[in-house]
Amino acid sequence: MNVLEINNIHKSYHLADGTVLPVLNGINATFVPGEFVSIVGESGGGKSTLMNIIAGLDSDYLGDVSVNGHSLKQMNERDLDQYRRENIGFIFQSFNLISHLTILENVLIGLEMTTLTHSDQVEKAQHLLAEVGLDKRENVYPNQLSGGQKQRVAIARALATDPQIIIADEPTGALDEQNTQEILKLLDTIATKGKLVIAVTHSQAVADYGTRIVHLDHGILDRDEILRKPYSVVTQSSTLKGRHFRFRTIIQMALKHMQRNFGTNLLITLGGAVGIFSVVLMLALGRGIGGYIGHEISGNLNPTTSEVTHKAKDGNDAAVQMTPKDVYKLKGLPHVTKVEKGFFMPSVQVQYHGRNVSTSYSQTFNRTFLRKNLIKGQNPTRTNTIVLSRDIAKKYNKHHYQALLGKKVTVYVNATDMHQRPVLLKKKVNVVGFTKSSNTAVLSWQTVAKMAKDQNVELKPTFLAVTVNQLKDVKSFEAQAKKLNYKLTGVGSYINTINQYVTLASYVLAGIAAISLIVSAIMIIVVLYISVGTRTKEIGILRALGVRKSDIRTLFVSEAMILGILYSAFGLVLAELSGLAINIVAKNFVHYSIIQVVPGYMIFAILTGVIISLVASWAPARKAAKLDPIEALSYE
């Protein structure tokens, strides 16, 4: 039957000057359900200290407290949290409602730590508010209520989890006469329902209202007066099964608080977003510029094909011939997919209708030529065909140069015979296309070889066009070829090198931009520290209601995380939008998306935001979790 037994409690405080202040000097008492006990005594007599011990908020004492036969001394911190959640309801002199939660949400805090479904929790909270006469006002905030109304909310909150013991510290201390009577009536009703109500009071009138008065003097229980019999308990009301805060509840609380501090959080979000925006924009710009350079260079020439010659001693590469052995050696290098014979033609003369036009520099067709360079027609892959550059064709017909398509022209090509004597090769060939490149004519190797053969000259290649599998293979191929003493004129390796520099530059710029992220991290730290300071009381209330230390930590970390995700997302949207705008403008000049925000950057940005928030919130969240609940509750 005994609900609460207090056995020989001794408690002393160790003061800062090294002295020991004994407060409780061996308290013994037993309390039963249905009692409305008033604890009275001189100020400083140890009443609140005893209450804190009974409530499981203070475990630094000698003696023992047992509740339903369970010793509090045997409980660790988490057990005590659970004990408070399931067995204790608090009512304070200064109400201690959480100001940024509605009164319904205040009552729901305790209920959210039960196994009830959410709708049952809400229903029960509404019912409790109705019982204390506050139905229809459930969505107002505490500061919209009178003192008496606030204390009713506190009573509803204390009753939420159906605890067996209600601890009320000066419950009417801040109320006028009428409200005092109403609150006392409520407390008495609670006792009639089989709860043990223990109220600390200085008022004799309040003390007389209860069923029993316990008097403390200098740490001794010197008087224990039974005024009335305890209310008989017909059926002991069941306590709800408790559980710790759900993660969802913590997030909702974090969001509620953030909403309350909208202005501050908006500023942090803006600050962080600018950091993320700058970093992402720099990375996207680096990628865009790299891509643009590659696009521009490889737009004119195929970057995976390199032209390979021997290093000529006199500098005239065109004169050095490539042998079948060279073809064999190059074919054997890793990643090489094709080796084509090629012939440099310093000058090709094109004759049409008796008119001669000379090209300045030409070479036989190979894979370095891109089809997209063709304005019209096709590449000269078939024998006896030629592709002329637009400017050469225009020399025959300025306005309708394409009229030359399909016409036969005579070409003259300089070559040398086996004795290195110059020979002029000549052939009638078909114009099959026009290229954007300037001042050139393109014939296939087979065409030039056939022209030579017609004059009993065997054409020897002066270069080989070597194609590798992918752009990333170009560098290693070129390194190998150079080792074999070949000379290379591929564009792929230039693209690679330029891209490396551009990437490096964009990383440096992104790094500089990231400094603003450090500033945003510091802002989060400062704001969270301030928040721990201003919410000390709230933390005390939550801890008194049985919220675990780890949940308090999660609450603060969640706020920082939400901020991190918010500002990363906002920064990303900014980067995307400015990227779009810059690309629209840039396309008029470069016909290329110069800002390229890829999914990888988005993941990077969100991760950065989350990690910065985690790191920034670590110390403030730890400080919040470590607050002593008694000190936090008495924080002014």
Ligand SMILES: Nc1ncnc2c1ncn2[C@@H]1O[C@H](COP(=O)(O)OP(=O)(O)OP(=O)(O)O)[C@@H](O)[C@H]1O
């Ligand atoms: N954390 C603490 N550190 C040092 N001394 C403390 C601490 N808390 C309370 N005391 C001292 O212990 C004594 C008892 O305090 P307590 O608050 O329990 O008294 P009380 O009877 O509730 O007083 P009141 O009626 O004025 O609220 C007081 O002298 C107080 O100064």
